[in-house]
Amino acid sequence: MQGGGSDFETDYGAGDHLEPQRNDWDETPCVELLTIGVGANSEEKRRIEAAAISRKIRWLVSGQEEVKVYDSQKAGNREPGTGKRDLEPRTSNLEPVFLPRKPRFGDIAILFRRFSNLKLFERELRMDGIPYYVVKGKGFYRCQEVLDILNFLKYLEFSGDLVALTGILRSPLCGVSDETLYLLSRCDGGIGDWEKWFARSPLPDPRSPALDRIVQPDRDRLHSLFLLVSRLRPLRDRLTLAELLEEIHTGTDFASTLLTTFQGEQKVANLRKLIELARSFDDSGEGALRVFVNYLTELVKAEPTEAEAVISAEGEDVVRLMTVHQSKGLEFPVVFIPELGAGQPINTTQMEYDNSLGLGMKPALPGSEGEPTLAFREISELRKRKVTAESKRLFYVALTRSRDYLILSGEGRGEWRRWVEDFREEYPALIRITEATSLFEESSPADGMEGVTEKGRGEGIPELVAAAVGRSLYYTPPLPSEMVFSPTALEDYRKCPRKYFYRAVMGLDEGLFAEILGDPGRRRKEKKRGMTALDKGNLAHAMLEKLNFADATPAQRAACERIAAVTSAGQPQEDVADVVESVLAFAATPLACELPEKRLLREYRFILTFSGAATYYVEGAMDLVAEGRDGVTVYDYKYAEKEQAELDGYRFQLGTYMLALSRAYPERRVEGKLLFLKGGGEETVVCDFAAFERELLEIMDAIRRRSAEEDFGLREGCDGTHCPFRERCLAAL
DSSP, X not given: XXXXXXXXXXOOOGGGXXXXXXXXXOSOOSEEEEEOOTTSOHHHHHHHHHHHHHHHHXXXXXXXXXXXXXXXXEGGGSOTTTOOOOSSOSOSSOOXXXXXXXXXXXXXXXEESOSTTHHHHXXXXXXXXXXXXXXXXXXXXXXXXXXXXXXXXXXXXXXXXXXXXXXXXXXXXXXXXXXXXXXXXXXXXXXXXXXXXXXXXXXOSSOOGGGGGSOHHHHHHHHHXXXXXXXXXXXXXXXXXXXXXXXXXHHHTHHHHHHTSTTHHHHHHHHHHHHHHHHHHHHTTXXXXXXXXXXXXXXXXXXXXXXXXXXXXXXXSOEEEEETGGGXXXXXXXXEXXXXXXXXXXXXXXXXXXXXXXXXXXXXXXXXXXXXXXXXXXXXXXXXXXXXXXXXXXXXXXXXXXXXXXXXXXOSSOHHHHHHHHHHHHOGGGEEEEEGGGGGTXXXXXXXXXXXXXXXXXXXXXXXXXXXXXXXXXXXXXXXXXXXXXXXXXXXXXXXXXXXXXXXXXXXXXXXXXXXXXXXXXHHHHXXXXXXXXXXXXXXXXXXXXXXXXXXXXXXXXXXXXXXXXXXXXXXXXXHHHHHHHHHHHHTSHHHHHGGGSEEEEEEEEEEEEESSSEEEEEEEEEEEEEXXXXXXXXXXXXXXXXXXXXXXXXXXXXXXXXXXXXXSTTSOEEEEEEXXXXXXXXXXXXXXXXXXXXXXXXXXXXXXXXXXXXXXXOTTOOOTTOTTHHHHHHHO
């Protein structure tokens, strides 16, 4: 590893040899090289190497290998000949004593030159049940579960994206078979017309013969997916991105499905991380779904440095995976350096520049390799020497991170492997050679593995398993320092803490819950009626979000019918017509006729911040905000009749909107109005902002105090009237 003498090269000579610092070193090798026999291709060798490192870690931690790590203690802290500590050190300048012990997971680090094959090594560690932590890293945005959610978001925003649709149908979000995908493609209109066929169950007549060949379980899955898509599409820009992702997870039971697969815990953690990223995106003010989809798509293409979600903390007893650059200044008892044989990336540039040599080019005609200029050759040769010098420095850093034991691996012709082979020729006794495949021929190092199980098998030590189950079942997390709420969630808690628990904590779908557990006779009647009140309300909101109040009635009707054709395909026409007439009736009211004179903000998003026992955030979107000369008014649409509406809950939610506006417009008068679309009618809401803010803080503090409880109790005196979870509550009594 001699340098070349240039100012960018480092000369390593005999004076740079590292000498052991422990007096008890018995001259046995502290460096081990894992080798892989001939015959395997490069991809298979990488897989064997990753599996061998994982198995080697198991053997080290089991204590069955003759490898020790050492903890240093001052000699003066022990009584001569006894090994017992003195109460006072005899002197501060005595030589340390090194006490041997077997390695732990936290003693081990795997250092990579680059993270190109990180996924392969992670997979083997997970297969062996070895806890690890990736320091930074990358690959999060290309995880399949993240791509599946991205496909769902794309399809919600761009209903004509057939690639995204196919990805959804084949993923755990829907899970139909390849045969079903083929049959859908053979139907009239192709796979893009699937919503038309599966909007109802059973399938409508007449229909394509190919549909009859789709098995019933897949038909049910497609119908359930249609119901979810048709419900979420009108809400995609009304909900926050985090709420939309939560709805997708709940509606598809995605997390539960992933937990049944290999690396399920990691996949679910990645989903939670994606939700938090979406929440941060919401906070940035760029919360539109289309913007988020485009943003996420670019991240998938660019693959920035973003590790998968952490399921083991850095400070725990875990193996650390990091790049050599990240390890600078650190030291570990045991270090693995894999992929020694990897070469440098090939330079394909047609132009080179150097301050002293100038510009070099490699001009080429189409179809030819080109002929480099003399300057290009000299600059290329200089660049190679610089790259080699930097690689030598990096390799030196990697080798010197190990305190007690160093394990090298990786086949190939790269310079790191070549330098190791040169060293072996000069000092053969200092490197121990182990054939990687021999690690798979030995019996399992079960003793002393502290609960780590054999790859794909085994159940660990019963006592440790019981302890782990106990920690999972009875773990009490610390109270959160930050919490995020929606106005609806706070109103749920105010009405009944258990309703809040079912909806906000457990993520239960109240409409689905009512359908499953409600009265069968009532369900049959509702099915005959067609659209539910929630469906009609969503459709009305979608129309009012786009409606131009300055247009004449015919133009408004045409706009409403276009929106209905897109968002409510397959719904009974009489129900759709009722919604259209209700919206047009409101548009004809004197209040609506005055709206074009004002500045209108539709789906106006807001975030309220509160400081109580913790930091609280309340976020949501207002249906319509109108800025006039004499003040600001927020309007909240309700597809209900005023006489039958739950006015108290509606007033509470509108009070939250008014409080947000009072902070956004501190010098303006703020008003709030509930607009009832069925039968007309409105109600003006008055809010004492100081008293209302105190009420919100009391609610949020109460939720925080109860956040570690397994269930929230019923509100005193609650009889379950009008509650979708009443059947569940009765069953729990």
